[in-house]
Amino acid sequence: MPKSKRSKLVSLTKVDKKTREHKNALLAEVQQNAEKWKYCWLFEVGAMRNSHLKTVRNLWKDSARIFFGRAAVMAKALGTTPAEEHRPGVHKLAQQIKGQVGLLFTDTEPQEVIEWFDDFRQPDFARSGNLASRTVILPAGPVMRVHSDPPEPFPHNEDPQLRKLGLTTTMNRGVPTLGAPHKICEKGKALTAEQAQLLKLIGEKMVVFRVALMARWDSATELVTQIEGGCLSAEEQVVDEEEAGEEDEEMSG
Known part of the structure; x- marks a missing residue:
C-alpha cells in the first residue's frame, strides 16, 4: 500500500542548509565580480518594479553585473572594515550598503554610467503606501x-x-x-x-521607476566617490514589500 502524502515528513535542516549555501554562493559571486571589474557602484531604486529592473539587467548584461537585494550579504562580501575589505578602499562603500540597495560592477566610464541612469525613467502605476505625486x-x-x-x-x-x-x-x-x-x-x-x-x-501613472546612483568605488585609485544628487525623494523611498521579496530571490543577474 502506498504511503499517504499527508504523512510525508519534511526535513527543515535541508531548508536551512540550502539557505546557507545560497548566501555563501552569493557572497563568493560578489567578491569575484569585485576582482573582475574596474568600478563598483552603489545604487538604490525608486518605485521598485521587478520588470523594470530586469530591463536594466538585460540592457547592461554584456558590460556589467548587477546585484540587488541582500544588503548584509553584499556588505559582508566586500568587507566593512579595512581589515576585512576584499579590495583596497572598498570598505568605505560597503559601510553604506543598508536597506534596499544594489551593486553595479562595470568597466564603463563613470560619466557614461551617470548619464545613462539619469536618462532611464519608467513611469508606472502607484501602489498602496506610495505618496500621491498630484491631486x-x-x-x-x-x-x-x-x-x-x-x-x-x-x-x-x-x-x-x-x-x-x-x-x-x-x-x-x-x-x-x-x-x-x-x-x-x-x-x-x-x-x-x-x-x-x-x-x-x-490609467493614471503616478510613480517613476529609476535607479539612483549613490557612490562609486574605483579599483585604480582605491577611492570611493559620493554621487551628488543620488539620494531618492521621500516619495520614491517607499518600499514595495512584494516586489522587494521577489527580487531578493534572484539577487544577481
Missing part, C-alpha cells in the same frame, strides 16, 4: 479611462468594481456616471489600496 479629481459625468486614445468611458460591466472602490456612480445610457466630482487622492498623502487601484483603472 486627482474625477469630474462629474461619465467615468473615463484617460490612458485610451481618445479617452473612453468605462463599460457598464465594470460599474460594480468602481462602486466597490468608492465611486458613487449611476448608470446613464449604459455608462457609469458620477453625479458630482470625486477626489481620488491628494498630493503628498499616502495612497490606500482602493485609491491605487482606481488610479490604475483610469
